Amino acid sequence: MALLEVKNAGIQFGGLKAVSGFNMELNQGELIGLIGPNGAGKTTSFNLLTGVYVPTEGEILFNGRRLNGLPPYKVTQSGISRTFQNIRLFSELSVLDNVKVAYHSLAKNSILSSIFRLPSHFSEEKNMENKALEFLKIFNLDSLKDEKAKNLPYGQQRRLEIARALAAGPKLLLLDEPAAGMNPQETHELMELIAFIRKQFDLTILLIEHDMQLVMGICERIYVLDHGQLIADGTPEEIRNHPKVIEAYLGEEVPSDHA
Numbered sequence: 001m002a003l004l005e006v007k008n009a010g011i012q013f014g015g016l017k018a019v020s021g022f023n024m025e026l027n028q029g030e031l032i033g034l035i036g037p038n039g040a041g042k043t044t045s046f047n048l049l050t051g052v053y054v055p056t057e058g059e060i061l062f063n064g065r066r067l068n069g070l071p072p073y074k075v076t077q078s079g080i081s082r083t084f085q086n087i088r089l090f091s092e093l094s095v096l097d098n099v100k101v102a103y104h105s106l107a108k109n110s111i112l113s114s115i116f117r118l119p120s121h122f123s124e125e126k127n128m129e130n131k132a133l134e135f136l137k138i139f140n141l142d143s144l145k146d147e148k149a150k151n152l153p154y155g156q157q158r159r160l161e162i163a164r165a166l167a168a169g170p171k172l173l174l175l176d177e178p179a180a181g182m183n184p185q186e187t188h189e190l191m192e193l194i195a196f197i198r199k200q201f202d203l204t205i206l207l208i209e210h211d212m213q214l215v216m217g218i219c220e221r222i223y224v225l226d227h228g229q230l231i232a233d234g235t236p237e238e239i240r241n242h243p244k245v246i247e248a249y250l251g252e253e254v255p256s257d258h259a
């Protein structure tokens, strides 16, 4: 059984079909790209997968369970985490607290034990802090744990957002343009980091990315959207030579190794 099955899913806003008849199957452990020209429906697809939007057509199954209509926090609890195209951190909170927030949404302890500051509250708090620090180490952000998130350079903010998404313990990680705004060196390091965390945490990763070198270099398969429709899916080689993909990208960035 596929980890994620998207069957003819779509959403309409007024008269606009932002995404329509979208089919996708992700298997455990795959690293898959989702590409398409501006406005093709990529972020909308992520919003469908994470409960931000409820599909107006089709269905989404995760581990065989129907996700349609689940609110975003329930989707996170069921094992799907994401990052955003425009970084969404708690800018006034410390780097460490930004990661700890992810645990709070999953914490087993009751609100009462927090209010009355029972011993279990403190041990869970300590536990969360240690786990959060482990993630920060992986992302090379541990020395910045007390810094406010807003003071980090852009590339580090992107990494922090991924660390936070990972801290929620997902099986499926959705990354929306993780390399946006990064320089080539940062992008290269990010590629290595993504490959590493996939192995280390036994993740399945779906990646939206405009950097074609990144997508073609690390993804096993690629889905291509255009005007809300899936126009192709296949290996990087198949996608690179696909006539519909080439047509969709005419006048835009052409997906090649050297893009």
Ligand SMILES: Nc1ncnc2c1ncn2[C@@H]1O[C@H](COP(=O)(O)OP(=O)(O)OP(=O)(O)O)[C@@H](O)[C@H]1O
Pocket: 013, 016, 018, 036, 037, 038, 039, 040, 041, 042, 043, 044, 045, 085
């Ligand atoms: N909440 C909404 N209400 C109305 N239209 C929307 C809404 N969300 C998305 N759209 C429209 O759906 C279409 C797809 O947008 P989307 O942001 O998913 O594209 P994208 O492929 O992620 O583009 P980009 O690469 O520019 O980020 C666009 O025409 C957009 O204006």
